[in-house]
Amino acid sequence: MPELPEVETVRRALEIGLDGLTVAGVDGHSVMMRRALDVEFIASRIDGRAFTAARRKGKFLLLDFDGAGTLMIHLGMSGRLMLCETTEPILDHTHLTLSLSDGRELRFVDPRRFGLAQWLGPGEEACEPSLESLGVEPLDPAMEILLPEHFHSRKSPVKSLLLDQRLVAGVGNIYAAEALWRAGIRPTRKGSQTSIRRLRRLAVETRNVIEEAVAQGGTTIRDYATPSGDFGYFAVKLQVYGKQGQPCPRCATELKGTRISGRATVWCPECQR
């Protein structure tokens, strides 16, 4: 759901919204998420600590507290972080609430529970497998060299490769569809059957679409909101995602839909080869 641009938007909002604040209480109930959420443990580490930084790695959000450690958060498919007044109604599936020193609350809501909130003590971030294994950031200039290098030796469809966080960190189903359409590459094409030149083009278009989306504050579709709870977003204009059966914006050919490794996939049979 939230892909890199949405997580980056949340990160920027929290960097400003949490600046100078201290945690003045932790509430929630421990539930099974992607990993077990341990509210008591998080509370024991974070209570009374000052927020110092909000970082992002791929789709992971990392909130640093006063040298004590880091709260690692992944939003999964349906996760939201909301910076609320205490008077605002508590949504269903609010799993973790941090009371803040300015009287507001940071709430982590995730109906489907594919998300994750986990405390990382000093030094633990460096050996956290899901962070350690992340591939190149799309906005890193090295992307243009690394994507072609990694994809060209693989037999999977390029679409699957783009979604593999160990190769490129932060691309999800929406921006994968958009990047492949922009690059003129059929999602079913195998990495090994795509020229280095075209893979370099894919790297560039992936960066472009992510960059545009970040610039515009992320795409809002269904259950995503900024920490302020705002939905007031103007999406990057999506050209193909969710538009199977409709005309291609470039050549008017009917967009096709299929599934690749279980994920909905759209492409133009005319201008993607």
Next chain:
DNA sequence: CCAGTATCCTGCAGGC
């Protein structure tokens, strides 16, 4: 090692 599938969970849309 690699490629492909099953699975965790809730909410919603569409068909009957």
Next chain:
DNA sequence: TGCCTGCAGGATACTG
């Protein structure tokens, strides 16, 4: 109106 099915922006454990 309700019941059922399938699908949703993700990651990973497992199979062959």
